[in-house]
Amino acid sequence: MKIAAWLQGLLKAGLVCVSGLLASVPAYGFVQEITAEFRPNPANPMVNIFKNTTPESGMCPWHIPERCKQLGIFSIRTPAIQFTSSAPIQANHSDPRKGAMFKAPTSWREVAVTNLDTGQSETVKVRIAGIGNKWIMQPPAYYIAWDKGFYFWMYPSPPCVSTGMGTGHQRLFLFAWILPVDAGICKVQAIDDIPGLVYDTFEFSYEMKTPNPLTMGAGRYVGTINYTIGPGADFDFGDIMLPNDNSLTLNFTLDVDHHLLVEVPPGGNRIQLEPQGGWQAWLNTGRKPSRLLRDQTVNLWASSQFKMNLECGEPLGNTCGLRNAAGHQVPVEVAVTLPPGLTDAVGRPVNRLPLRLDGSGTERFQPSRYIDRKPSTLHFEVKADAVAQMLDQGGSTYNGTVTVVWDSEV
Numbered sequence: 001m002k003i004a005a006w007l008q009g010l011l012k013a014g015l016v017c018v019s020g021l022l023a024s025v026p027a028y029g030f031v032q033e034i035t036a037e038f039r040p041n042p043a044n045p046m047v048n049i050f051k052n053t054t055p056e057s058g059m060c061p062w063h064i065p066e067r068c069k070q071l072g073i074f075s076i077r078t079p080a081i082q083f084t085s086s087a088p089i090q091a092n093h094s095d096p097r098k099g100a101m102f103k104a105p106t107s108w109r110e111v112a113v114t115n116l117d118t119g120q121s122e123t124v125k126v127r128i129a130g131i132g133n134k135w136i137m138q139p140p141a142y143y144i145a146w147d148k149g150f151y152f153w154m155y156p157s158p159p160c161v162s163t164g165m166g167t168g169h170q171r172l173f174l175f176a177w178i179l180p181v182d183a184g185i186c187k188v189q190a191i192d193d194i195p196g197l198v199y200d201t202f203e204f205s206y207e208m209k210t211p212n213p214l215t216m217g218a219g220r221y222v223g224t225i226n227y228t229i230g231p232g233a234d235f236d237f238g239d240i241m242l243p244n245d246n247s248l249t250l251n252f253t254l255d256v257d258h259h260l261l262v263e264v265p266p267g268g269n270r271i272q273l274e275p276q277g278g279w280q281a282w283l284n285t286g287r288k289p290s291r292l293l294r295d296q297t298v299n300l301w302a303s304s305q306f307k308m309n310l311e312c313g314e315p316l317g318n319t320c321g322l323r324n325a326a327g328h329q330v331p332v333e334v335a336v337t338l339p340p341g342l343t344d345a346v347g348r349p350v351n352r353l354p355l356r357l358d359g360s361g362t363e364r365f366q367p368s369r370y371i372d373r374k375p376s377t378l379h380f381e382v383k384a385d386a387v388a389q390m391l392d393q394g395g396s397t398y399n400g401t402v403t404v405v406w407d408s409e410v
Contacts, residue, residue: 226249
């Protein structure tokens, strides 16, 4: 998108809001959609992060929302994935794989997400940060079969961490645990024989690290990660508890909605160049003006990178020209000063940076925060040697059209 201001012309300004359609991904196993969005917030311009918009279920929304918020994790509970014992669990088994054990992919993994419109690729990092389920004894038991009763379901042994959430009785119990990064196996020891056991819900919590939205082009980004389920897999619940599904797929959709808007005050698109102090001061002193200039302030909204350049009614070299009725031309130099929070391609503040027809030097401006209606200045100037030529022409008027372009398509 381009935003342009004309000297003696028209300013076009607009809002960038680019989106695409989610590409279809072959469905197999259990598929969970993970969605997040970035929209600039004028009330909080320093916070430039994605907002997770995935509907939650399980421990985070229903049991410990504040703790999950502190940890930056989100939970999903589903009955679509269940585990059933393939053999009895024997009392006091020495091999944790022969009982209730839990191992999940708690290490960070990278997911490439791609803009459906432009092909730009970014990286999301994700890890499993918690697990839980509801277990049911089969046939129903009337005794507590676990070491220390329900204590280790409420307060698991390391590396798993208690959520303080657990409810049930000797026949069924609902629990959820938090998993640190790179956690190993967590287990609960049976002290009585258990003929049959079912996990009839599957719950996982996830943590994700999203890219900086200010460096991303507008649009929809999609990506996928697959986890395996079963003995020796990513989600490994031992050799006896076998799943009804062997995979979990997370489909990521990140929507980026950027703002790029320029506001010119009334009359601000007609620029009259004058000597410093005005024409009257020159007439009073009888001195020739050394230059003609005018600064024009515009208001800027920006949440993503953009570039700037010129378009001219009368090109002259690498800038624009002004012409009188006799056809004599002089160049007008144009420069820009941008507000704090915007830098050039190498991170320098932008102060009187020349704008050129070839766009050199203004190929990329990058915000460090959301720029919310901050003043920016366009500097117009006819330099001394050109002013001298104009004075030699006698009393005449020079006119021209300058288009200043703000372009989000970097």
